[in-house]
Amino acid sequence: MRQGLAEAHRQSTVAARALPVEIGFLARHGYAPNALLQASALASFAGIPVDEFLIKGGYIPEQEFYRALASELGLPFTSSPRLSSRAHYPNSILAGLAPAAGQAAGFILAPRGPTLTQLLRTRHPPGGPLLITTPSILARAVIRAQSRAVAYRAAHELPDRRRDLSSLHGASLAQIAALVALALVASFAGVMVPALTIALLGAALSPLFLGLIVLRLASSMLGASVEPTTRLPRQDDAALPVYTVIAALYRERRVASRLVAALSRLDYPPAKLDIKLVLEADDPQTLAVLRRIAMPGFIEVIIAPPGEPRTKPRALNVALPLAQGDFTVVYDAEDVPDPDQLRKSVATFACLPDEFACLQARLTIDNTDDSWLARMFTIEYAALFDVFNPGLAEIGSPIALGGTSNHFRTAVLKEVCGWDAWNVTEDADLGLRLSRLGYRVADLLSAIISI
Template identity: 35%
Template sequence: MAVIGQNLAMRPQGGAPAVRESGPRRSIGEMLVAAGLLKPRDCDWALARQRQHKAPIGHILMAHGLVEEIAFYKVLARQYGALYVDATAFHAQPTALERLGPTFCLQNGLIPIGRMGGAMLIASARPELFEQLRRGIEMRAGPILMAVTTQSQQRTALTAIKSHALVAEAERATAPRESCRGTRARVIIAAAACAVPAAAVIALFRPVEVFTVMTVAALAVLLINTVFLATVAGIGAARAMCRTAHGAPVPAPLPRISLLVPLFDEIGIVDALGRRIMALDYPAELIDLCLIVEAGDFATRAALDRAPFPRWARVVTVPPGTIRTKPRAMNYALDFCDGEIVGILDAEDAPPPDQLLRVAAQFAAAPPETACLQGGLNFYNARASWISRCFVIEYALWFRIVLPGLRALRLAIPLGGTTVYFRRRALEALGRWDAHNVTEDADLGIRLSRYGFDVDILDSVTLEEAPVRALPWIRQRSRWLKGYAMTYAVHMRNPARLWHDMGAWRFAGVQLLFAGTLLGFLLTPFLWSFWLLLPGGWHPWEAALGEAGREAILAVLLGAAFVGAAAQIIAMAMGGHLRLLPFVLLLPVYFAMATLALTKTLVEAIFLPFFWDKTTHGVSQPDPVRQEG
């Protein structure tokens, strides 16, 4: 590329001087009106809206389609007495870019594009920040001059040469000791997975002893899990019933919220997603919507171009890397976002229109240590199959009762992967998401607790699509269980450190939530044999147990079933799902599928630890009536 002076006139477009004249700077609105690019009444409306929401005038004008991006930035360049350039027409300066750092440049709207005399010319999409950053930039890159470019051009030019560096940072954003990408974590997971076939081999030679040990362990785990569920569900139900609607006032001004929506092979759902996003009741200039697609997913990209998304939606394409996971994609996209609150939605989600207002109000009323809000989930296709109905019951228990119970007991909360909102500064302090963990949400919930942050329950419920067939359900559940195993292995690499970070109470909670869940599904088959103790049946232990032992074991089994059913029925009543009551009888079959899913988990933990077995969306239509009950 020739020197800049041979490619551009060395003065700002529109005839403005290369150096801003002294005196007060004309307002951008006045300049746009004078240039015939903005109607006076639209300018007055935008200025009134700016006073109300404290948003940059450019965000307001472009979000509402009053001014095109290039036209706005050309006038902005004249306002600052700077050169306007199309940054994509130049080769970025690699040495200066390395000195400044690609992430720093991306987050601050900068890209070095050439030299002018003895100074480095840096194109800026945020000239209002340039003077604040000048001293730090000059310490790393020497004398500098500012040009103005659009945000789109700056990002395109930067990612054209630094996308692989940004991907590498996204894959290792989390500290090694807190990530499952390390060899030690993988060895722990693989060793635990290998213990199951090893036990099976031993059972060929010592079947009675292995059966006895496993059965005793299964009974112990069942008893512990039942007591834990009864405690959490009892407290959670009491708290939830006493909880009133959150009355926090909507703050003024409202915060800017970045919404990350990871998409992969989602051609069947993007039209509905676009309509649901359009229905959100929040100022358009304060929503930073980031639709994340993988490079090579041309079908989804084409579907996005046809879908009814608002003009302020942006598509971020994630280049290929060493893995392909949802957390890697979100880490990459986060540098393209500028919201002080970051929210996650899945492709199939249907949030209520007031959800973002509730997020803003609840964060404004919460103390600074409340770093995260976890919203509730329900399903718009509950009646599609018996599996979807059981899924509704399971989620009602988790979101209506268990999560409030965990919060009331001040235990760590494994987050869900959607309808979850973070204060950005806390998310950055944690090292973002672990790109290698296939349940990055649960892991992040534990790290929030370890760092002393709090999670609150958001008073808002998002509707999404439930699996309707057994195989997709098993694939999804196997990924969840694998992620639980990964998370547990990572945080238990150094139990003493985990104890120190969380304290004895929360440390015990991690054991119950993660080890209890995994062992419960793993050992459940040994409990099935005890149903043979019912009248007319025979069990290998019958002679050794005697009448008292037989009655004690049946009491444990029936007591566990009663506690689970009672908690589920209470949750169903709270969620308005009592019409699903007959399907409680199918839950033993439903949860037996999780044991099948665990076998897939064990194989993948050894051979495919970071494989993301994605759930396909858009296969089931919403019920005619969206709420059961």
């Protein structure tokens, strides 16, 4: 019996040495070496860190992986870390390292990728006592410990850095005074000389309406194609970058499971998906629905700390600093994107110069037959996303984004401070702000169905 156990231990040790160091220890904690070796080969073929391949691919639950890691290192594992006020958002989350609460309390560590490899090779963790936890638990703990700082940054980063580009302070006193004076003059003139006032207003506004009509006619005549004219090559998984997906949900319990199912069908390597669902703290119903779902390892749920204003852009700004992808896309809770949309986005960006910071995918409605009003919405969406916006993109005009299925270069999105939390038309605002800052928007020939 003892000889059999010793032989099994020896074989697992030999197998562990043949595996990459970041997963080799799993062979000593009950996982089949052959399966780990196969996972390592697949991860290498796809250009993905093997630890992320196992966790995001759903082969090993995140907590099981990090409990085994803690056992391997002889360190305690915690599922409820208490963090010091010195924990930093987002750096502590991105680094996988945060100071624990209390004097000489040490650090909470959630290593992954190169950090995990280095830790297992050297066996010399940072100074002070250490506790191991998972990246998702650490992220929740940091946001909870720094809730005020997170809420402030999400609402005020843009107005603090570029006051002139934010709606926080609204119109200036001079603008309000000018509008009031203009309204008074127009009202007085309308009473005293109505015919002349109407004629002058018509003459003043006619060039504006004429310009709008000419712009729409020109965009519709540019021949925007509904179907792709050229077939984009399918890229190898190893060549694909990490892609961040952000969706803000508020009281969306009816469609939350549908969204998770749609995101799970995306044709993209799971370990290269960085999906973040942002919920509000006072929405336990949606959170309860998500907890009942067998959530894929590449989907993370973030609870936005309470704060003002209570807007979708503020929720998106909570997740943006944590985006790890080269590209970031925004979806709404009711969206069902084409499974290959992310691949099309990567291929399209590769063909465009760096000045193109955003791609707007085309939207359509899936309840067209429900009513006359739904059919009108379908016609409006088709005119806007299949004709007007592609025409504007063709002539290099600013584009008011549609608010969903906007694909961004993540570095540019962070550079322009994300969305204006104080502007309820955050999509249109961001599209025009990108144009003001010298960036362009292009059309993405990929559909997204919205209820």
